[in-house]
Amino acid sequence: MGVLRMGYIHIRVTDLEAAKKHYIGTMGFTPTLEIGRTVYLKGWDEWDHHSVVLEEGGVGVKKFGFKVESPDDIDVIENKARVFGVKTERMSRGDNPEVSDGVRMTLPSTHVVEVYYDQTYVGIEVGxxxxxxFPRHLAGVGAPRIDHALMVAEDVNVNERFFMDVMDFYQVERLVPDLDHTECSLASWLSVGNRGHDIAILGGPPGTDGKIHHFAFQLYGWSEVLRASDIMSMDEVHLDVGPTRHGITRGQTTYFFDPSGNRNEVFSDGYVAYRDRPTTLWTADRLPKGIFYHKRQLNEEYTTVFT
Amino acid sequence: MGVLRMGYIHIRVTDLEAAKKHYIGTMGFTPTLEIGRTVYLKGWDEWDHHSVVLEEGGVGVKKFGFKVESPDDIDVIENKARVFGVKTERMSRGDNPEVSDGVRMTLPSTHVVEVYYDQTYVGIEVGxxxxxxFPRHLAGVGAPRIDHALMVAEDVNVNERFFMDVMDFYQVERLVPDLDHTECSLASWLSVGNRGHDIAILGGPPGTDGKIHHFAFQLYGWSEVLRASDIMSMDEVHLDVGPTRHGITRGQTTYFFDPSGNRNEVFSDGYVAYRDRPTTLWTADRLPKGIFYHKRQLNEEYTTVFT
Amino acid sequence: MGVLRMGYIHIRVTDLEAAKKHYIGTMGFTPTLEIGRTVYLKGWDEWDHHSVVLEEGGVGVKKFGFKVESPDDIDVIENKARVFGVKTERMSRGDNPEVSDGVRMTLPSTHVVEVYYDQTYVGIEVGxxxxxxFPRHLAGVGAPRIDHALMVAEDVNVNERFFMDVMDFYQVERLVPDLDHTECSLASWLSVGNRGHDIAILGGPPGTDGKIHHFAFQLYGWSEVLRASDIMSMDEVHLDVGPTRHGITRGQTTYFFDPSGNRNEVFSDGYVAYRDRPTTLWTADRLPKGIFYHKRQLNEEYTTVFT
Amino acid sequence: MGVLRMGYIHIRVTDLEAAKKHYIGTMGFTPTLEIGRTVYLKGWDEWDHHSVVLEEGGVGVKKFGFKVESPDDIDVIENKARVFGVKTERMSRGDNPEVSDGVRMTLPSTHVVEVYYDQTYVGIEVGxxxxxxFPRHLAGVGAPRIDHALMVAEDVNVNERFFMDVMDFYQVERLVPDLDHTECSLASWLSVGNRGHDIAILGGPPGTDGKIHHFAFQLYGWSEVLRASDIMSMDEVHLDVGPTRHGITRGQTTYFFDPSGNRNEVFSDGYVAYRDRPTTLWTADRLPKGIFYHKRQLNEEYTTVFT
Structure with missing residues (x-):
């Protein structure tokens, strides 16, 4: 019972054709539906109808979808959300094409989170x-699935509590000012299963509420991160940082931008987490090592560009 | 709430010193306790007191331990077990050193499954x-943690139902005779979280109840599987099969034997599973490809040696 | 001055269409010429016109081509060959399509070795x-180039001397009966540059002269060996052994058969060799470890199937 | 006959103890001799007495040693050097400990190049x-051998001609201003065997003659580059750039500094080169992609710090 995963991320892009070229041609996702200026995509190893939604007009995230196991979970979460104090509304089947009814919540950070229990089943590409x-013929990077997102919020702690109290996530890693102030999250990595993180929250300056830092595609292995980075170079994708390893989550990563300026990540490995894993703490002075384990230095683009 | 993972496996070894050389010197596990002729070990990325127990005298598995989130889970599982019809008994804190109280169940296959909610916290080696x-100085293979076990049972279906009905596992992959008999499991891969499998069950001929085919150590990546296999060659470990890939779970693997003849595996990758993932079916005629994706042929040792 | 590399291998196949499917569709080589029932192929990272020649009719190797730096090398090798005592004949430009004139020698083992100094330049695929x-769109395994061949000879020593005395190869590794008989080669790995081996010679029983054990495609890295093995499984290629590591050369390998039964290998890494590297010796009792470093056991197919 | 490889590089370090900690403890090289404030080191897969010489006092390269096959090569190179017009002097056995007699040349760029035909044989660590x-117990990165160096010269073309005319190197890749000026080398990658480069030359501004940009350790594979970068983070090595891939040579790389500020590289893969390989050209506008294939951007430290 409860949340399974981040099932979709709905983002805005300035140029739909350029975005399709990136997400389909370079990343290897498959379009399953196109309505007006909105395209729905899935990865080859995803069985539900879509996980990435591209809507033309602007940039940034429009909403996140989290899939739960059963309709009952919707009620439970809705009740917890009301207690927590976030704005909720019911959504109907079809509000999102091929997605069940559910509940829509607006966080204090203005991020919109939808919870649903069903999507039209399409099946993984290998049957x-x-x-x-894996499929014998993969396009480009051939990313199998989406992985996680990093949202930006002026108040990390309230979003963190939302995911823990309402959505039943647990905290895997936490950035704190120093060891005398471990109750204050500057950033937070949260998981609802055994992934190192399903959602992360990064504290941003005023005006950053409702934005994301990036969302990630999962890859399987360091060699795939290399190959993905090679393909991006060939396709002239604007690369931000990588390949490298994160200290936080230990995952292997390359960051890059879609043609509209939304930051993507390919993410591989990272440890297997469990609810009884003690939260790992990072102190602010070691953040550069936590983010980029090798170079141990943050670049300006990485720390200031949010969409 | 519910089962987190297989937390320990307690096995019998014929020669404790040889076993320690293997599990400590070659696999890189750390002893945390030695009582009489029993040694308790943990991997560097495990935080609980132990995950592998080596007891001198014989060969094969003595029992499995599954960790749950809370004491309440013990009651729930005990009740379900009674309804299911397996033999249960309460165990006390200290029945297993550094392990909480819980419930012990004996499956129809005679395997003993213990469920507990707490172990003494030791912490991961990197702090x-x-x-x-990862630790700057790792011994041998340096396996971070245990992963899963494959138990052998004359009646796969009843064990499968036990893990699904009592322990709340879900089925990820299933071996069936053919597509006209998909309700009959010849083998079953079951998960309780997002790993491709936490426990698997293989049908065996009469006399194999209570045995295991192998238990596995997790590694992170195909290159680690190579390095582990290299180290095993240097340490003259008896290697069974690998390195190769499984069709089932897609994981990367090498099988080998401890000095007593218990089969081990190093296992890497495999896909991320969820409760709503449709069960993958394998038909018996394609089993060789399912087990060894490259060679597509089973060797006799692999299919007949159980301990 | 001197031999650069094995530039081509000309083999016989029983079914040209099946062979093309294998070498083009699965291995990713590109046809550059088809004349009658003979096809000429090159890898994407090779600049000369062809490196693999498939001729319909039978099975096994027809001849090897070694490229030298300049026309003068032809004279030098021809003279040395006469002194050595092998049969030589001049070949003319066009005897082999797109290949210069040169010299053809027939070894005591009946293998035919051609030496040439020029092939029509085609260029590597990336420009x-x-x-x-690497090319943005690669077919199948996408092997960049051929690597080496293992010839079978009843008398290893005479072939070894031919390559060392006439062709100026040096010995990198040698299989000997035991350390009291290190002058007797049971098998020999020979290099003419910095590869661990360009040609190897394996002693065979009566009747095996003129045959090969395999010829190899180079891959870059252990992950590519995995991917190649995966692709072969998808394409139902008959796999012999692998993926694994060799003790001899330290290379990473998978052996498999083309549809006619000629054994191929994908080979990666192995150390960098130099002429002053002391020859590594392997004693016959450790040959299994030398060949298959992990399993340390030879399978019958591997040791008896020559074409 | 001719040059085998760069056999040693003799560098200056400001603090010998710190340098030993870096080259022995982190890089995994083994000291074979210490005389006064000079230490001689070899990698585990090198058979000659030493390949890295650390001399306390200053920073930068003191000289390079190139090993040839035979004493006759010394005469040949000395004669060619005189014709070429560089300053030469004979060196005696023992001028460099455990190194044969040979010839010492001073390039117009003031770099000192020694050529020798013999070093005391020590043997590779695996026997x-x-x-x-590989050795069962490796320290730190465990680099098997040195690979190449990049020297800085105000006049690239003259150094390039020296290596080609006197040392018989061939040009593998070349940086040119644009395709209308392909005869002008802004940088040059030169090989004497089958490595993508044994020496490279980078044009520098006035005052940079006699300096190096970096020298490299070879690793086998992208996963080893990751592991090396991880170890460097643990050992607080100042990392410059990487892990990434080069467009030029296609090699995989991480750049970092020794405690004295000499830049090192770990370098893996890259293609196999031959004398008949057509030289690859890079135009100055694509240099960032040529150097750092993924990010396609040069950092200031990388382009200005020479020692």
Missing amino acids: GVNPDA | GVNPDA | GVNPDA | GVNPDA
Whole structure:
């Protein structure tokens, strides 16, 4: 019972054709629906109808979708959300194409979080009977699925509590000012299963509420991160940082931008987490090592560009 | 709420000193306690007191331990177990050193499954504040943690139902005779979180109840599987099969034996699973590809040696 | 001055269409010429016209081509060959399409070795100005180039001397009966540059003269060996052994068969060799470890199937 | 006949103890001799007495040593050097400990190049009979050998001609202003065997003659580059750039500094080169992609810090 994963992220792009070229041609996602100036996409190893939604007009995140196990979870979360004090509204099947009814919540940070229990089943590309290990012909990077997102919020602690109290996430890692102030999250990595993080929250200056720092595609292995980075160079994707390792989550990463300026990440590995894992603390002075484990230095673009 | 993971496996070894050389010197686990002819070990990325127990005298598995989130889970599982019809008994804190009280169940296959909610906290080797990505000095393979076990049972279906009905596992992959008999499991891969499997069950001929085929150590990446296999060659570990990929779970693997003849595995990657993932079916005729994706052929040792 | 590399291998295949499917569709080589029932192929990172020649009719190797730096090398090698006592004949430009004149020698083992100094230049697929790291769209395994061949000879020592005395190769590794008989080569790995081996010779029983054990495609890295093995499984290529590491050369490998039964290898890494590197010796009792470093066991197919 | 490789690089360090900690403890090289304030080191896969010489006092390169096959090569190179017009002098056995006699040349760029035909044989660490694939216990990064160096010269073309005319190197890649000026080398990558480069030359502003940009350690594979970068983070090595891929040579790389400020590189893969490989051209406008294939941007430290 409860939240399974971040099931979709709905983002805005300035140029739909350029975005399709990036997410389909370079990243290797498959379009499953196009309505007006909105395209719905899935990765080859995802069975639900879509996980990335591209809507033309602007830039940044419009909303996040989290999938729960059953309709009952909707009620539970709605009740907890009311107690917590965030704005909720019911959504109907079809409000999002191919997505069940559910509940829509607006966080104090203005991020919109939708919770649903069903999407039209499409199936993974290798099939469900005696499947191959991956599709014989993959486009570009061939990312199998989305992974997580890093949202920006002026008040990290309230968003963190929302995900923990309402959505039943647990905290895996936390950035604190120093060891005398461990109750204050400057950034927070939260998981609802065994991934190192499903959602993370980064504190931003005034005016950053409702933005994201990036959302990530999962890859399997350091060699795939290299190959993805190579493909991006060939496709002239604007690369931000990487390949490298994170100290936080230990994952392997390359950051880059879609043609509209939304930051993407390819993310691999990272440890297996559990609810009883003690939260790892990072102190602000070691943040550069926590973010970029090798160079141990943050670049300005990385720390200031949010969409 | 519910089962977190297989927290320990307690096995019998014929020669404790040889076993310690293997599990400590070659695999890189750390002893945390030695009582009489029993040694308790943990991996560097495990925080609880132990995950592998080596007891001198014989060979094979003595029991499995599954960790749950809270004491309440013990009651829930005990009740479900009674309804299911397996033999249960309460165990007390200290029945297993450094392990809480809980419930002990004996499956129809005679395997003993213990459920507990707490172990003495030891902590991961890199610490909990600004940690390094792995310990600077690792012994041998340096396996961070245990992963899963494959138990052998004459009746796969009843064990499968036990893990699903009592322990709340879900089925990720299933071996069936053919597509006309998909309700009959010849083997079953079950998960309780997002790993491709936490426990698997393999059908065996009469006399195999209570045995295991292997238990696995997790590694992070195909290159680590190579390095582990190299180290095993240097240490003259009896290697069974690998390195290769599984079709089932897509994981990367090498099988080998401890000095007593218990089969171990190093296992890497495999996909991320969720409760709503449709179960993948394998038909018996494609089992060789399912087990060893490259060679597509089973060797006799692999299919007949159980301990 | 002297031999640069094995420039081509000309093999016989029983079914040209099946062979093309394998070498083009699965291995990713590109056809550059087709004349009658013979096809000429090159890898994407090779600049000369062809490196693999497939001729319909039978199975096994027809001849090897070694490229030298200049026409003068032809004379030098021809003279040395006469002194050595192998049969030589001049070949003319066009005897092999797109290949210069040179000299053809027949070894005591009946293998035919051609030496030439020029092939029509085609160029590598990524071009010669500001090139990408690899082609953006690769077919199948996408092997960049051929690497080496292992010939079978009843008398290893005479072939070994031929390559060392006439072709100026040096010995990198040698299999000997035991340390009391290190002058007797049971098998020999020979290099003419910095690769661990360009040609190897394996002693065979009567009747094996003129055959090969395998020829190899180079890959860059252990992850590419995995991916190649995955692709082969998808394409139902008959896999012999691997992925694994060799003790001899330290290279990473998978062996497999083309549809006609010629054994291929994908080979990665291995150390960098130099003429002053002391020859590594392997004693016959450790040959299994030398060949398959992990399993340390030879399978019958591997040791008896030559074409 | 001719040059085998760059056999040693002799550098100056400001603090010998700190340098030893870096080259021995972090990089994993082994000291073979210490005389006064000079230490001689070798990698585990090198058979000659030393390849890195650390001399306390200052920073930068003191000289390079190139090993040739035979004493006759010394005469040949000395004669060619005189014709070329560089200053030469004979050196005696023992001028460099454990190194044969030879010839010392001073390039117009003031770099000192020594050529020798013999060093005291020490042997690789895994031995020469039935060896393991690598030492069972490696310190730190465990680099097996040195690879290449990048020298800085105000006049690239003259150094390039020296290596080609006197030392018989061939040009693998070349940086030119644009395609109308391909005869002018702004930087040059030169090989004497099958490595992508053994020496490279980078044009520098006035005052940079006699300096190096970096010298490199070879690693085998992208995963080793990751692990090396991880170890450097743990050991607080000042990292410059990486891990990433080069467009030029296609090699995988991380740049970092020793405690004295000499830049090191770990370098893996890169293609196999031959004398008949057409020289790859890079135009100045694409240099960022040529150097750092992913980010396609040069950092200031990388382009201005020479020692």
